Amino acid sequence: MKTSLSLLSLAATAALVTACGGGGGGGSGASNPPPVQLGTVAVSLTDAPACGFDAVNVTVSKVRIHQSSSASDTDSGWTDITLSPARKINLLNLTNGALEALGQASLSAGSYSQLRLVLEGTTGANTVVKTGSTTETPLDTPSALQSGIKLVNQFDVAAGQRVDLVLDFDACKSVVSKGNSGYSLKPVVKVVPTALNxxxxxxxxxxxxxxxxxxxxxxxxxxxxxxxxxxxxxxxxxxxxxxxxxxxxxxxxxxxxxxxxxxxxxxxxxxxxxxxxxxxxxxxxxxxxxxxxxxxxxxxxxxxxxxxxxxxxxxxxxxxxxxxxxxxxxxxxxxxxxxxxxxxxxxxxxxxxxxxxxxxxxxxxxxxxxxxxxxxxxxxxxxxxxxxxxxxxxxxxxxx
The missing domain is CATH 2.60.40.1120 (Carboxypeptidase-like, regulatory domain)
Incomplete structure (x- = not known):
């Protein structure tokens, strides 16, 4: 909780792991450019407690990575990890440090500053099930989320090396009641250490x-x-x-x-x-x-x-x-x-x-x-x- 409050029935946390390693290639000779040195990125998800729901479902379609923290979703230079088909994940199944692998991609060696977690916004893609119920209630997803949840975090990728990042998706803090009008998604996501400490x-x-x-x-x-x-x-x-x-x-x-x-x-x-x-x-x-x-x-x-x-x-x-x-x-x-x-x-x-x-x-x-x-x-x-x-x-x- 990033306010002065503390949760007890608590906020579900989901972690998305991104990793980097791999190889590069290219020709030789004066007329050829030097080989591009690559690393690799992999992604996983984890979560925490129940907070009045038996399920908090989000459907992840891709993770996007860019070297610039100010790049917009329409700028060039993005590397995408695309889930095909998009994957519907109950964040509350991922307790006590468990991770959900989402995929991997290669990156050019260098420094990176922005990640975007892109969720599906279609009907039934994001839902909640209240404790004691079996009914999935739609989770209203603002259209702005279709460009991805923006996360600014500096990390370096070395040629031939793997770098792991964990995106912590706090499920319960991300679900807000609209009174008698159901629930909406207000994502709370942060980058946390990968090591299982x-x-x-x-x-x-x-x-x-x-x-x-x-x-x-x-x-x-x-x-x-x-x-x-x-x-x-x-x-x-x-x-x-x-x-x-x-x-x-x-x-x-x-x-x-x-x-x-x-x-x-x-x-x-x-x-x-x-x-x-x-x-x-x-x-x-x-x-x-x-x-x-x-x-x-x-x-x-x-x-x-x-x-x-x-x-x-x-x-x-x-x-x-x-x-x-x-x-x-x-x-x-x-x-x-x-x-x-x-x-x-x-x-x-x-x-x-x-x-x-x-x-x-x-x-x-x-x-x-x-x-x-x-x-x-x-x-x-x-x-x-x-x-x-x-x-x-x-x-x-x-x-x-």
Missing amino acids: GINGFIATAALASHVAVTAQQNGVIVAATTPNPSSGEFALTRLPAGNYDVVITGDGMAASVVGAVPVTASAMTQLSTVAAPIAPAVSIGRNIGGNVTQTPVSATEPAFVSAMQSITNGPLVTIKYSATPVGGGAYSITGLPGAAPRYVTYSSTLPLGFVTATTTPAAGIYRVDASATGYATKSTPAVDVSVADQANVNFSLTP
């Missing part, structure tokens, strides 16, 4: 029916999210930039489990638990916070996001759960917030980790609730108390 572990399988989500956060902002494997409870938060992260494990009817200051390197996985000793979240009563968010002026493209957050004493600020409004504002509902305090432990390489009940600000069952939207100032209600009852009228008015 990050954070992994196991959640007790007895907890998995509670819609468990695992997030990696920094100062309450969710950087990555996933859901555990439904059979084994294994999870992996992959392809994270090196640094320290707070891992937050949440679900319906359970207290949040937080591991603070988890170190991540660029080339390895940091393990938080094992299959023999999985993390077992504590039971908690679940509460709801709801209300309405208005945007003045009303946005034609941007939803608002509402996050329930707590600061752990001598620990981090974390987001427990969040909700999105329809485009332009409207009703939201954050469900299943724990009435119990989080269980907390600072990371240690010695496993199993020893969680203890944390003290927080606000106190257990009380949350700081933030509302934000792109282009609007964030508003905050400092202490929404759900320790005894749900709160149904926590409203916000956002202005630039």
Whole structure:
């Protein structure tokens, strides 16, 4: 999430891998030009959690690559990786670091600055299936996407070498409600490291029916999210930039489990638990916070996001759960917030980790609730108390 909110039922992430290597050729002699030196590009896709949908389907038709970051889709000089036929992919099938290979192409050696991910815009090409339903609902795809989702990222291709790139397609953040008019696609895509680094572990399988989500956060902002494997409870938060992260494990009817200051390197996985000793979240009563968010002026493209957050004493600020409004504002509902305090432990390489009940600000069952939207100032209600009852009228008015 690139706003100050953090996701809990979280954003699906899809990664598109592009690789470069190959050979070149050409004649010899003074009358012939020097041989063109080539590299090769290959592409794959990955994703994260469920976020209220059982499927988020996008149909990829091609990936385009250009040396200039300012090149338009009609300029010359593009190299295309074309999928024939175009491939419909459920992003929510690609959890815990899995990749979907999309193809490869050769590139001249040199520097490149722009990629475009081109989606089909035909009827039925892009759809969602809400959790508990079997019906595919069309995902409205703006005509502007037919020229491709533009990604500016510098990478170099050496002759005869392979370069891997991963495009992270955040499925859940890319699906926005239009109220009673269905859903539209507002793509959120970024370039992330190819190496399978990050954070992994196991959640007790007895907890998995509670819609468990695992997030990696920094100062309450969710950087990555996933859901555990439904059979084994294994999870992996992959392809994270090196640094320290707070891992937050949440679900319906359970207290949040937080591991603070988890170190991540660029080339390895940091393990938080094992299959023999999985993390077992504590039971908690679940509460709801709801209300309405208005945007003045009303946005034609941007939803608002509402996050329930707590600061752990001598620990981090974390987001427990969040909700999105329809485009332009409207009703939201954050469900299943724990009435119990989080269980907390600072990371240690010695496993199993020893969680203890944390003290927080606000106190257990009380949350700081933030509302934000792109282009609007964030508003905050400092202490929404759900320790005894749900709160149904926590409203916000956002202005630039």
